[in-house]
Amino acid sequence: MGSRRVRDIPKAIRKCEPPRWHIAARVGLLGVAAMAILLLPALGRLSDVHTFAQNSPGTFGSGDSAPAHSRATDAYAPNAQQPTFYPTFYKDVQPILEQHCQVCHRRGEIAPMPLETYEQAQHWSAGIARMVQSKRMPPWFADPRYGHFANDPSLTAQQIQTLVAWNDAQAPAGNPKDAPPALTWSAGWNIPAPAAVIQMQKAVALPARGDVEYTYEIVPTKFSQDQWVEMSEVRPSSREHVHHAVVYIRPPGSSWLRNAPIGTPFTAAEMTNEQDRRDANWTTSDILLVYAPGSSPDRWGAGMAKFVPAGSDLVFQMHYVTNGHQATDRTSIGLVFAKQPPSQRVLTLQLTNDRFLIPPGATDVRVEAHGTLPNDATLLNFFPHMHLRGKEFEYNIVHRDASGAATIEPLLRVNYDFHWQLSYRLAEPRFLKAGTELQAVAWYDNSRNNPHNPDPDSAVRWGNQTYDEMMVGFFDVAVPAEVDKTQYFMRHP
Numbered sequence: 001m002g003s004r005r006v007r008d009i010p011k012a013i014r015k016c017e018p019p020r021w022h023i024a025a026r027v028g029l030l031g032v033a034a035m036a037i038l039l040l041p042a043l044g045r046l047s048d049v050h051t052f053a054q055n056s057p058g059t060f061g062s063g064d065s066a067p068a069h070s071r072a073t074d075a076y077a078p079n080a081q082q083p084t085f086y087p088t089f090y091k092d093v094q095p096i097l098e099q100h101c102q103v104c105h106r107r108g109e110i111a112p113m114p115l116e117t118y119e120q121a122q123h124w125s126a127g128i129a130r131m132v133q134s135k136r137m138p139p140w141f142a143d144p145r146y147g148h149f150a151n152d153p154s155l156t157a158q159q160i161q162t163l164v165a166w167n168d169a170q171a172p173a174g175n176p177k178d179a180p181p182a183l184t185w186s187a188g189w190n191i192p193a194p195a196a197v198i199q200m201q202k203a204v205a206l207p208a209r210g211d212v213e214y215t216y217e218i219v220p221t222k223f224s225q226d227q228w229v230e231m232s233e234v235r236p237s238s239r240e241h242v243h244h245a246v247v248y249i250r251p252p253g254s255s256w257l258r259n260a261p262i263g264t265p266f267t268a269a270e271m272t273n274e275q276d277r278r279d280a281n282w283t284t285s286d287i288l289l290v291y292a293p294g295s296s297p298d299r300w301g302a303g304m305a306k307f308v309p310a311g312s313d314l315v316f317q318m319h320y321v322t323n324g325h326q327a328t329d330r331t332s333i334g335l336v337f338a339k340q341p342p343s344q345r346v347l348t349l350q351l352t353n354d355r356f357l358i359p360p361g362a363t364d365v366r367v368e369a370h371g372t373l374p375n376d377a378t379l380l381n382f383f384p385h386m387h388l389r390g391k392e393f394e395y396n397i398v399h400r401d402a403s404g405a406a407t408i409e410p411l412l413r414v415n416y417d418f419h420w421q422l423s424y425r426l427a428e429p430r431f432l433k434a435g436t437e438l439q440a441v442a443w444y445d446n447s448r449n450n451p452h453n454p455d456p457d458s459a460v461r462w463g464n465q466t467y468d469e470m471m472v473g474f475f476d477v478a479v480p481a482e483v484d485k486t487q488y489f490m491r492h493p
């Protein structure tokens with residue numbers, strides 16, 4: 001992990017490449033002005049589950065505790081007449097763990113160990129100090145110089161200092177009466193108890209080893225009325241086998257995957273119908289949620305929701321990985337419905353470039369995609385996606401003056417880490433007029449210096465396998481509630 005060099009943008013201005021409407025041909029369905037952001041490719045194969053070596057707690061702490069302790073004494077007892085101050089678990093540490101760590105570090109969640117009780121935290125105090133000091137925890141990859149994000153879990157310098165000093169002081173408990181009010185989590189979810197849970201009807205059998213082709217399962221919602229989804233969360237039943245999932249909304253009457261079976265897993269290769277085989281990879285259907293380990297559930301602001309028409313199906317697109325053990329998975333999605341119809345509908349769009357070539361050994365390959373918004377929209381959220389050569393990812397607005405010269409306004413800079421596919425939710429949603437030009441830029445490192453690189457000697461193109469690459473800049477926008485995705489892409493002169 002570690003934070004990589006952040007790309008500087010001299011005076012925030014960089015020359016744009018000329019527009020390339022390279023996937024315009026594929027937008028024929030809607031026949032509207034070319035939009036690189038419309039089509040939804042299947043997400044890429046993300047290879048092996050990120051395995052981590054859980055350090056034995058005994059391996060750190062002991063060695064550095066002696067000098068550390070005297071440091072703490074200096075810092076917290078500046079003069080011997082005064083009582084010694086040091087942070088305690090209940091008063092100082094627990095509130096930080098609750099707010100910044102337990103979303104992952106609690107029983108049943110993705111982190112290797114819970115940090116809920118004093119004993120647990122005390123056991124890990126040296127590891128906690130080390131991980132927060134090096135900013136490897138909590139995971140977050142946005143360059144802090146650009147944009148503010150509502151789901152940024154980063155600690156303040158003072159919070160880091162508190163955790164380090166607590167460890168230095170031998171991780172004292174303090175007084176349980178100082179503990180913050182206990183947090184309540186809804187059992188099994190990071191969103192409030194869902195009103196509906198839609199689960200894959202038939203479990204997918206996963207082999208012990210080898211590649212698993214993208215697996216689809218279509219599950220009818222059986223919604224008798226239209227629903228507005230305010231929050232949603234994907235929960236795999238076998239988390240370690242799910243590298244990512246995309247849940248699509250297939251409204252009634254959609255011709256997408258028309259001949260595919262319902263309620264049973266299938267892969268594109270099993271489709272006898274050529275159109276269905278192609279459909280498995282490309283669709284214009286809206287996405288309900290993209291999931292990857294560590295990504296946060298969707299929670300839209302007040303008055304915003306995703307629309308799921310009555311009688312829709314959900315299409316689960318699953319990328320499974322193998323880890324030496326056979327398993328089965330039945331992924332679920334939990335939905336919280338809006339109490340009243342929202343004024344705005346959330347759509348997931350994307351900036352995609354599937355025509356690039358990354359030469360062997362190249363360290364800094366730039367791939368760009370851009371498009372102009374056909375109508376007004378409020379920008380909410382980003383979710384960049386690349387594979388193992390991914391290095392950095394940017395989202396920008398391109399401002400052009402009368403001569404066509406471009407000024408780049410950075411919205412987000414991500415020091416991409418393949419193992420953490422995070423979403424970045426704007427703290428302040430940004431209203432954008434029709435015609436606004438959005439740009440996504442991906443940077444790839446296909447050299448030996450990239451520790452994730454499976455093969456620095458091969459040229460890399462777009463593809464589903466992790467040893468292929470992807471360039472997808474998902475983003476969410478809010479539009480008037482009555483506008484669906486097709487209508488959003490109609491341009492009004």
Ligand code: HEC
Binds near residue numbers: 131
């Ligand atoms: C988004 C989920 C998430 C959040 C939030 C998070 N962690 Fe983690 N943490 C993980 C995962 C997953 C691992 C194991 C994989 C890894 O090390 O990358 C981990 C690993 C760790 C480890 C190292 C364990 C080892 O084996 O050495 C420590 C210590 C840790 N986290 C502390 C924290 C602290 C302290 C916070 C809050 C300030 C925090 N984490 C927030 C998911 C999270």
